[in-house]
Amino acid sequence: MTAVLQLREVTRVHGAGETEVHALRSVSFAAHPGELVAVMGPSGSGKSTLLTLAGGLDTPTAGTVTVEGQDLAALGAAGRARARRTSIGFVFQDFNLIPALTAVENVALPLELDGVRSRTARATARRALEEVGIADLADRFPDHMSGGQQQRVAIARAVVGDRRLILADEPTGALDSETGESILRLLRARCDAGAAGVLVTHEARHAAWADRVVFLRDGVVVDETGADRADALLDAGATQ
Amino acid sequence: MSVRQALLALLEEGPRYGYQLRAQFEQRTGATWPLNVGQVYTTLTRLERDGLVEGAGDDGAGHVVYRITEAGSDEVATWFTTPVERAQPPRDELAIKLALAVTVPGVDVGTVIQQQRTATMSALQDYTRLKRRAADGQSREDLAWTLVLDSLVFGAEAEIRWLDHCEARLRRAQLERPEAAPATPAAVEREASR
Numbered sequence A: 001m002t003a004v005l006q007l008r009e010v011t012r013v014h015g016a017g018e019t020e021v022h023a024l025r026s027v028s029f030a031a032h033p034g035e036l037v038a039v040m041g042p043s044g045s046g047k048s049t050l051l052t053l054a055g056g057l058d059t060p061t062a063g064t065v066t067v068e069g070q071d072l073a074a075l076g077a078a079g080r081a082r083a084r085r086t087s088i089g090f091v092f093q094d095f096n097l098i099p100a101l102t103a104v105e106n107v108a109l110p111l112e113l114d115g116v117r118s119r120t121a122r123a124t125a126r127r128a129l130e131e132v133g134i135a136d137l138a139d140r141f142p143d144h145m146s147g148g149q150q151q152r153v154a155i156a157r158a159v160v161g162d163r164r165l166i167l168a169d170e171p172t173g174a175l176d177s178e179t180g181e182s183i184l185r186l187l188r189a190r191c192d193a194g195a196a197g198v199l200v201t202h203e204a205r206h207a208a209w210a211d212r213v214v215f216l217r218d219g220v221v222v223d224e225t226g227a228d229r230a231d232a233l234l235d236a237g238a239t240q
Numbered sequence B: 001m002s003v004r005q006a007l008l009a010l011l012e013e014g015p016r017y018g019y020q021l022r023a024q025f026e027q028r029t030g031a032t033w034p035l036n037v038g039q040v041y042t043t044l045t046r047l048e049r050d051g052l053v054e055g056a057g058d059d060g061a062g063h064v065v066y067r068i069t070e071a072g073s074d075e076v077a078t079w080f081t082t083p084v085e086r087a088q089p090p091r092d093e094l095a096i097k098l099a100l101a102v103t104v105p106g107v108d109v110g111t112v113i114q115q116q117r118t119a120t121m122s123a124l125q126d127y128t129r130l131k132r133r134a135a136d137g138q139s140r141e142d143l144a145w146t147l148v149l150d151s152l153v154f155g156a157e158a159e160i161r162w163l164d165h166c167e168a169r170l171r172r173a174q175l176e177r178p179e180a181a182p183a184t185p186a187a188v189e190r191e192a193s194r
């Protein structure tokens, strides 16, 4: 089975000379259809860097990132923006909602930008808000919502439509443990339905919903649980 | 874990015999803390001696049925209204292992922590899988079992957080004392005997 997301020996260096920071050092990583992978590691270990590279929001210093077989670098900026509207859902660590738009408008935006009729887009967006448990807040502006409610709008925006790859950076940071768990159930259900998911989290309890947990330290993958499954998939791929 | 109080609490629902009590205990707590039936009968005998349960005859199929007494009900009420003692923590092999790993020469503590974290994470994934399966049930017993699983989940999570914390502390200690660690006596001896 081909991976939805594949990072091959990806390195990302910020700055140069004295202030050079190696955020990622030759990391290889894959997420397959139906698979939820969690990424854990201390602050500054490169988790958000990995995710922004996977989402085409940043480009690697070396190595390649492919999404559904497409090299993101070769797609160009316009192609990457299109991929983000259609096949990649991204939950930002700091939500990134548009303050001038209501919750339902925020969620509907990627669909509308992609040419879906406004009415259909809004109806789909309302369903997504329902799934994250805040249907009643659809017409509120982000400024008039609690942190946890804004976070759920951001999650709804990432899972709306038919996303093949869902990337979530600390999607449960502002949520209580019950609500956090319901979000994990939602991500898990999307992956069980065939999407690939990458979840960055500090909470082991949430990482445990993943099929695999990858541990990052100083930009390097130092350990991994449940790697057997991935190996089996790779072997199956090799014999095809 | 108090088998005595658990059995008494189950008897609050009505008279039961030993096998029934064991089955009901496991329905609520899964196979997490298995009870053998011998243990159940020994406990019932002691509870009867102490006047907390009494024999209620035979169920017709040869099983001795027990019923809770008033004194037994009082003991159950006291159990539910008294917090579980935390003053004397149970002996924790992992805490002891790490305490020794940082002091015994020649042990790579970083590796000890990393391997443990991976193992605990795998256990946590297993509990979570059981939880996903159990969540479909609607009965009171299913709810009891998911709460027990949650307890295991939070316990494993706390252990992982503690391991992260230990790792960060060790890193800081190494940064504060950057000179190379002195050779361990055992290593010096090994070197000398070459």
Ligand SMILES: Nc1ncnc2c1ncn2[C@@H]1O[C@H](COP(=O)(O)OP(=O)(O)OP(=O)(O)O)[C@@H](O)[C@H]1O
Pocket (backbone or CB within 6 Å): A014, A015, A021, A022, A023, A041, A042, A043, A044, A045, A046, A047, A048, A049, A050, A093
């Ligand atoms: N734009 C940037 N310029 C310079 N350095 C950066 C930049 N972005 C990230 N870094 C550095 O790269 C490293 C990895 O950062 P990253 O944001 O990926 O960490 P993280 O694992 O997501 O941490 P956290 O858990 O705190 O979110 C850090 O040392 C960070 O300071």
Ligand SMILES: [Mg+2]
Pocket (backbone or CB within 6 Å): A047, A048, A049, A093, A169
């Ligand atoms: Mg981050």
